[in-house]
Amino acid sequence: MSNPVWPKGFMINPRPESLDPELLAAYRKVPSAHASDCLGRLTGGLGLRAYHNDIGLTMCGMALTVRIRPGDNLMIHKAMLMAQPGDIIVVDGAGDLTQAVMGGLMRTTALTRRIGGLVINGAIRDVAEWAEGELPVYALGHVHRGPSKTGPGEVNVPVACAGMAVTPGDLIIGDADGVVSVPRDALSDLLPLVKAHAEHEDKIRQVNREKGGDEVRFAELLRSLGCPV
Known part of the structure; x- marks a missing residue:
C-alpha cells in the first residue's frame, strides 16, 4: 500500500506509544523546578501564564504536539x-496573540476526554471558564478574537513552544512555577537525579530552619570567587 499524499502544510502522525505507567506515576511527584534544575536549567517554557486559578493544580503527562x-x-x-x-496537548501557535486558538467550547471537549492539560504558544479566550481550575492550561495571552478552521497544520511533529523544544511522546510537567518538557529518552536516567535533588533540598531546608541559613557554605562560595570574606 502506497503512502498517502498529504496536502502541502498538512500532516497527521499517529499518537506515540504511551509512557510507562510506573515512570509516569513517579514523575507526578516531581516539581517542575526540580526537573528544570536537573536538566541544566536550559529547558522549559518561558512567558507562559497559568489561566487556571487553582495554584495547586498540576499536570504530568505525555505530549501530543500540534503545529x-x-x-x-x-x-x-x-x-x-x-x-x-x-495526555497533554502542546500547541505551537508561533506566539501569535491576535487570535485565540482555544476557548470555552474546546475546554468542554478537553474535560470530557479527560485531557491532562494544555500548553498554548499563543492565545486563548473565554478566560473566566478556564479560571474554574478543573483543567490546567498555560498560554502566552488571551484575546476575544476567535480562530479560523482551515489549516494548514501538523499533528505529532517536533515543535517549539514558548522557547521549549517538545517532541511527541515527551513528558510534560506543569505546576505553579511553569512548564517543563522532559525528553522521553531521558526519563529513566533523570528520575534518580531528581530524587537526589529533592533530598539535597531537604537538607538545605533543614539547615535554614535550624540556623537561619548556611553561613559557612556561602562564605566558601564567596571566597572561591575572590571575595575577601
Missing part, C-alpha cells in the same frame, strides 16, 4: 480527538 498556522485551530481539534486520558 498550526497562527490563528487557526483545525489541527488542535484533531489532536484532541486523538488524545487519550491524561
